[in-house]
Amino acid sequence: MVVMGILALISLMGIYSLRGARIRVHAQDCRGTLQMLHTAVSTFGIERHLARGAGVHMTNLYPRFFGKPTPGTCPASGVAYALQFTYGTAPVCPSAALYTNHVWSPSQSLGL
Numbered sequence: 166m167v168v169m170g171i172l173a174l175i176s177l178m179g180i181y182s183l184r185g186a187r188i189r190v191h192a193q194d195c196r197g198t199l200q201m202l203h204t205a206v207s208t209f210g211i212e213r214h215l216a217r218g219a220g221v222h223m224t225n226l227y228p229r230f231f232g233k234p235t236p237g238t239c240p241a242s243g244v245a246y247a248l249q250f251t252y253g254t255a256p257v258c259p260s261a262a263l264y265t266n267h268v269w270s271p272s273q274s275l276g277l
Contacts, residue, residue, distance in 0.1 A: 191241040192266040195258050198236060198246065199269040202256045205230040210252035217253035239267065 205226045210219065227234045236246040242260035250256055258267035 188241070188266075191239075192264065194240045195260075195264075195267040196269040199256050199258060199267075201231070202236055202246070202250065203269070203271060206250045206252055206256070215252045219252045221250045221252055223248040223250075239264075241267065 206221050209215075209221055209226055209230050215221070223231070223235060235248070238245050239258050239260045241264050244259040246259060247256065255270050258264070261267050
């Protein structure tokens with residue numbers, strides 16, 4: 166009986182730690198997508214000599230600057246990323262209000 170109680174306690178601790186790991190992985194994946202989008206928009210803007218604040222649509226980035234026709238969705242919420250970006254401004258996760266760790270800025274490393 167004591168052994169069963171100890172095993173139950175250990176399994177509950179393991180499940181709780183896996184939940185935290187999933188949250189961290191979703192945040193890291195989201196920040197990685199934001200970084201890739203920023204790099205693609207910046208490279209496109211530099212090549213085209215765009216002024217800061219110019220609009221860049223996803224159709225301008227695919228396939229040369231971004232490998233997929235759409236940026237996809239936030240892994241935590243499933244909400245789609247925007248298709249329109251501003252050159253010189255970091256892209257934002259559509260779920261940043263709900264998940265405060267889904268924010269990336271160009272001065273921040275990805276943290277891999």
